[in-house]
Amino acid sequence: MNADLHPKPLTLLPEQQKKLDQTRFGPGETVAETGSTNTDLLTRADEKGLVLTAQHQTAGRGRLDRTWEAPPGANLLFSVVVQLQAPPERTPLVTPALALALVEALQGLAPAQVKWPNDVLLSSGGKVAGILAQGTPQDPCTVVVGMGCNIGWPPAGQGPPGATSLAAAGASVADPTELLIKILAAFEHQLKMLELINGPELLRQELLKNSATVGQQVRVEQPKGELIGQAVDLEPSGSLVVQNAQGRHVVSTGDVIHLRSV
Numbered sequence: 001m002n003a004d005l006h007p008k009p010l011t012l013l014p015e016q017q018k019k020l021d022q023t024r025f026g027p028g029e030t031v032a033e034t035g036s037t038n039t040d041l042l043t044r045a046d047e048k049g050l051v052l053t054a055q056h057q058t059a060g061r062g063r064l065d066r067t068w069e070a071p072p073g074a075n076l077l078f079s080v081v082v083q084l085q086a087p088p089e090r091t092p093l094v095t096p097a098l099a100l101a102l103v104e105a106l107q108g109l110a111p112a113q114v115k116w117p118n119d120v121l122l123s124s125g126g127k128v129a130g131i132l133a134q135g136t137p138q139d140p141c142t143v144v145v146g147m148g149c150n151i152g153w154p155p156a157g158q159g160p161p162g163a164t165s166l167a168a169a170g171a172s173v174a175d176p177t178e179l180l181i182k183i184l185a186a187f188e189h190q191l192k193m194l195e196l197i198n199g200p201e202l203l204r205q206e207l208l209k210n211s212a213t214v215g216q217q218v219r220v221e222q223p224k225g226e227l228i229g230q231a232v233d234l235e236p237s238g239s240l241v242v243q244n245a246q247g248r249h250v251v252s253t254g255d256v257i258h259l260r261s262v
């Protein structure tokens with residue numbers, strides 16, 4: 001195998017290592033090129049806490065077999081093996097917990113909000129990050145969760161429809177590893193909160209404060225059809241509540257298109 005395809009230890013500054021040591025995450029590894037960091041960690045799900053970043057993914061994955069695009073070396077691409085110390089029905093909330101962690105990590109750099117169910121949008125507009133969580137067959141409380149965060153790509157007006165990057169918004173990230181450590185520290189904080197007895201409700205409150213979706217007129221696309229209405233609330237389970245003339249609908253999966261603010 002080409003040496004570049006072997007993961008190597010992630011080089012961290014002493015203060016970065018110290019921050020990581022205060023979380024459930026680590027060790028960190030990095031690889032020049034791989035198919036998908038999520039797919040790699042699904043085969044290593046017994047290595048709890050393992051963090052894998054890639055300079056390039058040749059088969060980066062989104063939900064529902066969609067692809068995640070990023071040119072080599074341009075963006076932050078990583079996955080982690082997360083063990084949640086909470087009932088397994090809370091594992092879907094790992095996705096919004098990571099989304100909130102990115103919003104927190106971007107504070108002071110670029111204001112951002114969480115778009116239901118798995119995106120982070122810049123407040124100036126555009127999808128800056130997507131999250132993919134995948135369950136592991138071995139343990140219902142262990143999930144592999146990956147994030148693609150657009151640091152340098154795409155430039156304004158390019159890339160997938162609706163995408164943006166920190167660079168396009170004028171925010172420069174000198175050290176992507178520093179951003180990764182900030183995200184992991186904030187993720188640990190969110191997971192600790194989620195693990196409290198009333199964790200789902202606490203997370204819901206945080207999400208409501210940082211939601212790009214609640215308050216919007218939305219179109220929800222689901223396999224069974226589409227639903228148009230106003231996104232009015234989130235449930236502690238993570239589901240989105242949409243209100244229209246037909247009533248109140250609790251949506252647990254689907255794609256959301258924001259139509260306009262109301």
Ligand code: BT5
Nearest residue numbers: 036037038060061062063066068069130131146147148163
């Ligand atoms: C996601 O899926 O947004 C989840 C993306 C997760 C990517 C990370 S990278 C590290 C780890 N390893 C992986 O293999 N995956 C994870 P979804 O909601 O299905 O959105 C996918 C859609 O976003 C695509 O169909 C495109 O339209 C769009 N897209 C693709 N690349 C993008 C990018 N770089 N920025 C913004 N949008 C993008």
